[in-house]
Amino acid sequence: MQELIEIPKDLSSIDGPSLVLGIATTQEEVEAVQRLRYDVYTNEMGVHFPEAIDGRDVDHFDQFCQHLIVMDTKENLVVGTYRILTPEKSVEAGGFYSESEFELSQMEHLRSDLSECGRSCTHPDYRDGAVIMLLWSGLAQFMRYHNLQYLFGCASVSLMDDGVQAARVWQLAQQQMREYADQPVVTPLQPYPLELLEAKADGERVRQSRMPALIKGYLKIGARICGEPAWDKDFNTVDFPVIVDVENMDRRYRRHFGFD
Incomplete structure (x- = not known):
């Protein structure tokens, strides 16, 4: 994982989680993200994924996305995620995921500066706000780094x-x-x-x-x-x-x- 942010120790209790924000860099990390998505969307919300494999939410766009993850390093567990598709990678993917749901012609002039985020989810034991704020900080860093x-x-x-x-x-x-x-x-x-x-x-x-x-x-x-x-x-x-x-x-x- 390419680490981006770690919560300072003085902001966490001694027995609390040690949360780290980063970008998935290994196939194992991506698969952990996909398992979290399946657990939340399918097991918790009842969503059916046609392309699911072995308890993982997998689709065509995953291979083109950057996967933003929050890990609890004490538990070695991925507890939050977003996936991000850049303008360049959207061309390789054949478009944005959102184009399967929306006609985006009015945004055509924005495409070179437009990134897409989606598949957001948080582990049910970590929904106190800390994980989502870390993820949003990661999205902001990503936007700044790519000048989007x-x-x-x-x-x-x-x-x-x-x-x-x-x-x-x-x-x-x-x-x-x-x-x-x-x-x-x-x-x-x-x-x-x-x-x-x-x-x-x-x-x-x-x-x-x-x-x-x-x-x-x-x-x-x-x-x-x-x-x-x-x-x-x-x-x-x-x-x-x-x-x-x-x-x-x-x-x-x-x-x-x-x-x-």
Whole structure:
């Protein structure tokens, strides 16, 4: 593993995890990432992966991606991951993964500065916020190192609650798209029926529901939802297209992640 960040010892308890952020550099590390993804997405969320092999989530794009990982070195365990596809590698891969869900022609002028992130997951025993913040720090380092301005991906919302959280996010998405009407908008290839989300908009469950933590975090740093959601039937999710322009990030997070 190419190490990027280690949490200072004085910020961790003596008996707590020793977390290190890095880029996977061996096949064994990539396979550990794939096992974590399978455990979270399939065993925990019930997602079916057509290309899964021996308890690992494997697909065509893995070979072209950089795999950002957080390891607990005490347990020798991969506990968090994102995969990142650069503009150059997307050409080799035949496009971005997101192009299997969205038509991206309005982002064509951004491609040379556009990186894609996805397949984010965290081990269930490490969801206190430390791992995801390390991963976001790693994404920021990656963007700075490769001199990229835009980060694009899909923010998935489970439909296991009958679409309640998805309806909440769609309300916010519409507000954002009205507010930032000049931003590129992508189009879902398999759209989720918006009337199903809008029918729930005024319901009590939607009003009382919480914004999904990951999407809330994205929006906090300055990400924008840039189109209608796609329906991922394999994952049983509604996927919202999200883009981060590092030039428009919240100033606090620009400083925190080293852009200023």
